[in-house]
Amino acid sequence: MFRTIRISRIISRLLISLVLMVVAAGMAFAQDRRQNTPGEFDFYVLSLSWSPSFCEQASERGNGGRSGAQCGGRPFSFVVHGLWPQYERGFPEYCQRSAEWLDRNIMTSMLDLMPAPGLIFNEWKKHGTCSGLGARAYFETIRKARAAVKIPEEFLQLSEPKSIAPDELEAAFIKVNPGMSSSAVSVTCDSRRLSEVRICLSKDLQFRSCEEIDRRACRRDQVLMPPIRGG
Template sequence: MIASVGRAAAVAVAVAALIGAGLFGGTAAAQDRRQNEPGQFDFYVLSLSWSPSYCEAAAERRTRNDNGRPDPQCGARPFSFVVHGLWPQYDRGFPEFCQVPAPRLNREIVSAMLDLMPSPRLVFHEWDRHGVCSGLGARGYFEAVRKARAVVKIPEAYLEPEATLTVTPDEVEEAFVKANPGLDRSGIAVGCNRNRLTEIRICLTRELGFRDCPEVDRRACRRDKLAMPPVRGG
């Protein structure tokens, strides 16, 4: 309980500082008049993180979680694409931290999501920053996360690669479009760091159907070639 209160207080301080500096409230408010009103948004982005890239980067940074152990996502169990989050979006901009402090998450909900989001810290973070903006209760929001993930079929080549793949953003987008009837190239964006594919962002309606999202698409990775490290143990 003390840790939860401390975390909520830290978020509140950070948001207040950004608003006071004109770096959060002012800019975001200019994007959409509904800024940060729970349940008031236009569509979702489902972000699927390529876990092997995350874990390689984490090892390079020697990233550890709060109790000194490696991130659970990077343990013995191999992961490929995992859910980073389901993010409410405006046609221009997006809401975040719509309720501070966020309603406390039931530990049973957190545990139930670890097959898709393999880190309790990630589940808590996504609820605090994005989930509360959906206007749904915690159980409803994470049910929506699970349904959204079920909508998207991962191309066979990216299920469990045993060696590093060299891909282009266009190739990856095309593979997802072919595997998912109704998905258009303007409704998906590839994310990257300097040389690795990091995530796929797919735009969904509030009813979890595919839709276009020009603003998200414009922020896609523009590099020529990217590495997709293999699934651990492959």
């Protein structure tokens, strides 16, 4: 009897494992058939990180010394985290595993927008290789995407901590960016602070809706924007 029960449990576990494998395979297939094919994607997400939040988090983790120029004396507000190729569902990443090198001149040319060499290199490996562009063209596209988005004036020299509703922050961006809708921008946060504003752009860098990105937005009533350093 006990042997029969044991065999039944083993069979049940095997069936559960098989079901989970089938579900996982189905989800991967449903994500996109073009998975990780360079240049084959639907739109971009421009991710703008609120630098003061990043620096506070780095300090709390004891990594403040590793944050380099971003958390020094320069008054950074929103900085570019990345420009990410996306599918309508899911996203590609690390599309060229051999992309181990990035020209130093390209890296240094981006430090005004992305003030961390390690970030620039990682963004190229993880996301840039999926754009179908060469490194120089990819980072030129990042610069164009950033130029296409206007930062609301009230956030450029924030000297005091500010508590703000995510919807209010989105509305501020929509107000100063004609053509941007609420379905094209979303806000992310940690347990209490603003993390990023993410803006969806077509391949030709026009604002466009992106429901999946919007579903992953911050659900807090209010988020804290720490003040800009060195301002």
